[in-house]
Amino acid sequence: MERKNIFWDHIKANRWPYVIGFALLSISSMLQLIIPWLLGRFTDSLQIGGLTYGQAVNFAVWMASAGLGIAFFRSASRIYMFRLSRQLEMRVRGELFAHWEKLSAQYFNNRRIGDLMSHAISDVGVIREVTMQGYYNVMEALFLIVVSVTAMVSFVNPWLTLLTMLPLPLLSLLAYRFNKQIMQQSADMQAAISDLTSRVQEFTAGIRVIKAFVQEQAVRKLFAQDNQHAVNMNRRFVRSNSLFGALSAGIVGFSFLVSVVVGGIMVLKDVITLGEFVAFNTYLSLLMGPIENLGKVVNLLQRGKASELRLLEIFNTQPDIVDDVIAKPEIDRIHGDIEIRNLTFAYPEAKRPALRDISLTIPKGSSLAIVGRVGSGKSTLVHLLVRLYNPPRGTVFIDGHDIHEIPLKTLRGQIGIVPQDQFLFSSTIRDNIGFDPKPYSDEQVAEAAKIAQVYDNIVEFPHQFDTPLGERGISLSGGQRQRVSIARAVIKKPSVLIFDDSLSAVDTITEDRILEGLKSVMNQRTTIIIGHRISSVQHADRIIVMDEGRIVEQGNHEQLLALNGIYADMYHKQLLDQEAERQDVKTRRQGSSVLLQGGTGA
Numbered sequence: 001m002e003r004k005n006i007f008w009d010h011i012k013a014n015r016w017p018y019v020i021g022f023a024l025l026s027i028s029s030m031l032q033l034i035i036p037w038l039l040g041r042f043t044d045s046l047q048i049g050g051l052t053y054g055q056a057v058n059f060a061v062w063m064a065s066a067g068l069g070i071a072f073f074r075s076a077s078r079i080y081m082f083r084l085s086r087q088l089e090m091r092v093r094g095e096l097f098a099h100w101e102k103l104s105a106q107y108f109n110n111r112r113i114g115d116l117m118s119h120a121i122s123d124v125g126v127i128r129e130v131t132m133q134g135y136y137n138v139m140e141a142l143f144l145i146v147v148s149v150t151a152m153v154s155f156v157n158p159w160l161t162l163l164t165m166l167p168l169p170l171l172s173l174l175a176y177r178f179n180k181q182i183m184q185q186s187a188d189m190q191a192a193i194s195d196l197t198s199r200v201q202e203f204t205a206g207i208r209v210i211k212a213f214v215q216e217q218a219v220r221k222l223f224a225q226d227n228q229h230a231v232n233m234n235r236r237f238v239r240s241n242s243l244f245g246a247l248s249a250g251i252v253g254f255s256f257l258v259s260v261v262v263g264g265i266m267v268l269k270d271v272i273t274l275g276e277f278v279a280f281n282t283y284l285s286l287l288m289g290p291i292e293n294l295g296k297v298v299n300l301l302q303r304g305k306a307s308e309l310r311l312l313e314i315f316n317t318q319p320d321i322v323d324d325v326i327a328k329p330e331i332d333r334i335h336g337d338i339e340i341r342n343l344t345f346a347y348p349e350a351k352r353p354a355l356r357d358i359s360l361t362i363p364k365g366s367s368l369a370i371v372g373r374v375g376s377g378k379s380t381l382v383h384l385l386v387r388l389y390n391p392p393r394g395t396v397f398i399d400g401h402d403i404h405e406i407p408l409k410t411l412r413g414q415i416g417i418v419p420q421d422q423f424l425f426s427s428t429i430r431d432n433i434g435f436d437p438k439p440y441s442d443e444q445v446a447e448a449a450k451i452a453q454v455y456d457n458i459v460e461f462p463h464q465f466d467t468p469l470g471e472r473g474i475s476l477s478g479g480q481r482q483r484v485s486i487a488r489a490v491i492k493k494p495s496v497l498i499f500d501d502s503l504s505a506v507d508t509i510t511e512d513r514i515l516e517g518l519k520s521v522m523n524q525r526t527t528i529i530i531g532h533r534i535s536s537v538q539h540a541d542r543i544i545v546m547d548e549g550r551i552v553e554q555g556n557h558e559q560l561l562a563l564n565g566i567y568a569d570m571y572h573k574q575l576l577d578q579e580a581e582r583q584d585v586k587t588r589r590q591g592s593s594v595l596l597q598g599g600t601g602a
């Protein structure tokens, strides 16, 4: 269901707390109105000259009590209402995070981290500010305006009140005039901050590449541009805001001028007393703060509207990968019999399909290897098996069920994937390996690390499995990261295990050991290995070769060699490379022994 608003839902859900907050605020405002009245009486008594010492003390006690009352009720109302705003902020941020979790990989592919962070931090912050300062000031202003104007009319003089109030509608006109401009400038400012955040994020993630390619100066220049742009946008916003503030202060000042001139004449002509004049001006000054605030609040409300719209757009983005309507909740296990029938798949917005007419069976417990040129569709094929993207219905089957019939939880819970990008979290090695809803014992974590051939490395670290990893696991070598990712998939003992080019950063001896260790885990389970090295794929029961989204060759290692096609070509090239490498090592060894002999002979 489409979500239409955030603020209104919040008010509806908290109407009674808001009523209580408003009641506390009203008491504080009523107490504020006593002060001008007391001041007026005090001035009149002074002017008449009949003020006794006891009466003066009496006035002072009343003033002090009103002051204390104002302080108490004002803080109580602020604490009460601000708490509601903090709750809203926490709830909206939580909902935003939960909603993002439901959205597909494609959604995140198309968005910059800076924008996402700006929604989570700035937009939600503005929402809080609106309900905090915004609502509070509006309530206070409306209450004070109504009650003070009534008091000014009934206790002092209706004509004086009318004349001083006349310039005030100009404030609303001014707010209306600045409204659109400030909203647009606020959006531009937010966008500039997103750019800056994205720039910092990209810089920190790419710091190694930047240094290696001596791009510090170029990157600094780009950062300076974004930084300047953010400052310019902010200046523009502050300029409009200040102009608005100055003009509204001018209007307020004009009201005071009218009050002093007209009120002064009225006192001289005995239409009102001096005390009434003092009381009137005190009422007016009480009013002016809230009326000025009202102007600022109009801007805040505009920014709030813009933030609300941006957040609603996220909330109303429907997750495109969810349990299908044909999903059968009773399917809570998968065994690993995979069949792909005439699968053609194109990424959203892509011009050409990434996979074309793929048909394939991978019997339960067997191993399939996929090789092929870069961009030939290997990763796409396995991503469809875990529904990171949606394959068309009737094309992918597991255990005879269309993949859309299998609940996502079952599918992803029982297929272990070691993705090409071995992302590790900035927690400990143990947490990274046991990254699963199920808890795992220390023995299970160690066992998975042994199978992935990373155990010996881990126990050499000072904190062993409790070693904290930097962001993206950066404190490990590429090969160690790959093996921790393998352990993370292996520990689940999944029915289907997929390695997406996951052995590229380990040497061939470690690769053999990992594959050997996996045999015991993968006994009776299905394995899919994507690789560029023939050594990682040659023992698979079946190998497919992909090119431009199609399967162009298939068979086992020997059959493919006999075909003398792309696979055989890859094999011979890799043999030649290995031979050249061996020769190179041999020549270097011989060179160094000649040098050594020359050295000893001299």
Ligand SMILES: Nc1ncnc2c1ncn2[C@@H]1O[C@H](COP(=O)(O)OP(=O)(O)OP(=O)(O)O)[C@@H](O)[C@H]1O
Binding pocket: 109, 347, 348, 350, 354, 372, 373, 374, 375, 376, 377, 378, 379, 380, 381, 420, 501
């Ligand atoms: N999210 C995406 N949106 C649009 N096109 C994509 C997306 N991911 C991949 N592609 C395109 O789909 C094609 C197949 O990509 P895929 O990642 O499956 O290739 P691959 O064989 O795994 O390559 P590599 O060996 O480099 O990992 C490529 O042309 C690629 O540009």
